[in-house]
Amino acid sequence: MSVNDLFKQELKVINLGLESFYDDLTRQGVPAIQVQWKPAAGGDQKMASLLGRLKSSK
């Protein structure tokens, strides 16, 4: 989807991180979802790298 396509569509946002940014969007009536983000595998390095092994380069 090219940048110019984005300009023609309704902006819908997925927010990962600071909740205040999500609040600002909903305040303006912008469709948004707040992800309750945590580091993958809870930040456990070993598990995170194992997960990485299962991601193919597609």
Next chain:
Amino acid sequence: MIKTIIRENAYYDSVTLMLISREMKKLEGVEEVLAGMGTDLNLDLVKMLDMFLPELEKVTPNDLFIAAKFDESKVSMDDLLASFEAQLNSKKEAHAGQYQPPTLRSALKLMPDARLAQISIPGQYAADEAENALRKGLHVMLFSDNVALEDELRLKKLAVEKGLLMMGPDCGTAIINGVPLCFANAVRRGRIGLVGASGTGTQEITVRIHQLGEGLSQVIGTGGRDLKEEIGGLMMIQGIQALLADPETEVIVLVSKPPAPSVEKKIYGLLAGAEKPVVIDFIGGQAESVKKAGAIPCLSLEDAARKAVAVLREEEPVDFDGFDLPPEEIDRLVREALARLKPDQKYLRAFYTGGTLADEAIKYLGAEHLIYSNIPLTPDRAWDKLEGRAGHICLDLGEDQFTRGRPHPMIDPMTRTEFFDAWLDQSTALVLVDVVLGYGSHEDPASAVAESIEKARRKLQASGRDLAVVASITGTDQDPQDLEKSKKVLEEAGVLVMPSNAQAVRLADRIMKAAGI
């Protein structure tokens, strides 16, 4: 008494925790308190604050800890914990009923037609999530910093390949389809498009365009490093191409620090034969090369706005380095400012929350005054080289060194308040500040400044002195804060509110020269 509480595998975002810590500190009997994730940075902070206890040794970045130093006769750890929980719960209630999925993937299941991912998670994880988002066909607004340069390049290349926006890392401002993202002002839609590598620079330009009666089609952020050699201006180029192809955009504005030479060349190459007028503010850069490329150079952020509006209205884009007020008025303001000062009041104290606004101030004032700063023009003017306090300072309080363990000063005025308290004294002649409104900013930054100024002026009045204070408000009448009220509360505190940062800086310069400091 010093105590800690540890919650394993509990994750909260940094700003939430910092603001909660601040509230907890207000409890009577609490000397110091820090609630944070167990990152090295936070644990160092705890050590620095003399609150480290052995049980914190085993804490990981995925654990939450609360470390507190308190007078146990006045308050208990249970009280602190209760305050912590209460604040979290009120946030939870505020969001009750809205399901918050744990991953981007599950968010997409809930909103399959999402267009953009806005990412402000810690830098070490941000690149992976940004890549996830791009691979899923989402445009990305990446607010996070501390992302490796190699990752930025990789992400931007991927974005270009897929025809997506990759705004950032370290991108604070964008306005897409009229929607302010992260730190941005509410401005009317219009025919001017902007691509910016600097947050408050973008904010200032968009606000002045709105002030002049025109509007913005799209405001694309690129992040602060986009125009470095290594990144090659990938997003600036992507943005320019999009705006050239956008039927709603008639005039294009570019704002950034001066690019690496090879990147500058690339940009000019892109603009060759462009059918839309382009206004370029490479802050502090060479006007000649811009002109040669067929674009319109600028003297300041405000000047960029004025020229874009002029060109849109098919008027001549003349240089503006003066004032909106007539010369007699300006003279009067300078005289009145001087009247407040005693001869031993010699120094400028400029405290900025917006980096580019601070940069604009230093570049202008530093040409003819010796200004010390944490973003100095030359290394010998680094503010830690200042002996005692005998010199002018202009600080960017949003820089890393001032935001360790604290929210950015645009979100929380407390840092600047502390600088006011510490630095405004009998030797201060002139105070210069920015007041940044808009989404993402504190709900009432003007009042915080006004309070501190009133306090400082009262302090000085005891010895028959007063302060000259100059400010500008980067805000619009559509912003969530009240622009009119902000102006009023500052003026009532004796602050001279100028229509732009450039004019505020120029007025400050006039006052300094008139006072001979």
Next chain:
Amino acid sequence: MDFIEEANKKALEMIQGARPTLVGMGIAGEVVPGMHKHLILHAGPPITWDRMSGPLRGAVIGGLIYEGLAQTPEEAEKLAASGRIEFDPCHHHNAVGPMAGVVTASMPVFIIENKTEGNFAYCTQNEGLGQVLRFGAYGPQVIEHLRWMEKTLYPILKEALEIHGPIDLKNLMAQSVQMGDEVHNRNKATTSLFIREMASSIVKTRATPEDQAKVFDFLNSNDHFALNLSMPASKATMDPVGKVKHSSVVYTMARNGTDFGIRVAALGDRWFTAPAEIIDGLYFPGYSMEDANPDIGDSCITETMGIGGFSMATAPAIVQFVGGTPQDAVNYTTQMYEITLEESESYKLPPMNFRGAPTGIDIRLVIETQILPVINTGIAHKEAGIGQVGAGVVHPPMKCFEDAFEAYVGLLDDEGLLD
């Protein structure tokens, strides 16, 4: 990775298409594969006598007395420790058991056939509440009751079933999850449907009206009777998944009162264990966490299939037993969608707008999101024979999933399937 998605698709097809059917009853020694007189089956992963917790020991003692292999508890203990008695998980013999889950050769069992895949699963009849073997009680009344179940209950139910014909358990459970059961800790509706289904057939058996009445009374007094049908139904549904190569679906979760164990499809029979947890739940008056035995029972095979705690939203009354609010129940189910691959095509949950139950636990999702499966469970007293002391919500230890995931990636790596 495509080949993992394909494998998981196959696994989910098996789960979605399963047709667990109650086809008959038999005596364990005759119908349970590998069963013999000196073998005692138990819930959970493999465990030795010396590591068994109170309730399981008690149940073993009771089992040995019931089988006539020992006359007194002391003899039973000596025998159990002697090495002359074999212990094995129910799961290794196509069986499942609630709480201690002890199955001995003379015990009657339900026979469940998964008509789609042709595999079988077995479970004893649920004893009811009070002093019962599955909580480790082994006194004379326990043995007497077991005897009654063998000599009176079983023959009547077996004959009634022959008269009635096979019962589609999936159909039964699909109804009961819309009637307030989550079919692990709340089984009242399922039990009622079973009684209703079987009533006329029971009446038609050759047993005396007095015995038939006693059977009805017993069934009516035992809200959890149908648990011993939903458990083998779930097992029959999940077992075939254990043969799907490369699939990351978790097909077994079980505890023996000391360890919690899981099994993952790609890794076949391998158990991944970690210490079972003490449940932080709602305790009956007079009891607390200090009295609790660690988590025990095969009953979380229901959660493994997507009912039980995963479908908590559909049984709001459960919160009276496990604590929390009906909104909490909904939140738990909502969370479970994050670690499962599909929604059940059969078990639809009205409070979730009739979304299907979260089905197909993917170990990759558990690791990535750090969300653990949620299990509704009863809590046993740590001393043998005292019984249930509470109920609550419990999670498996993360370690089981971490170890299994590491082995899973290792397996794929060894096969050269990863870049």
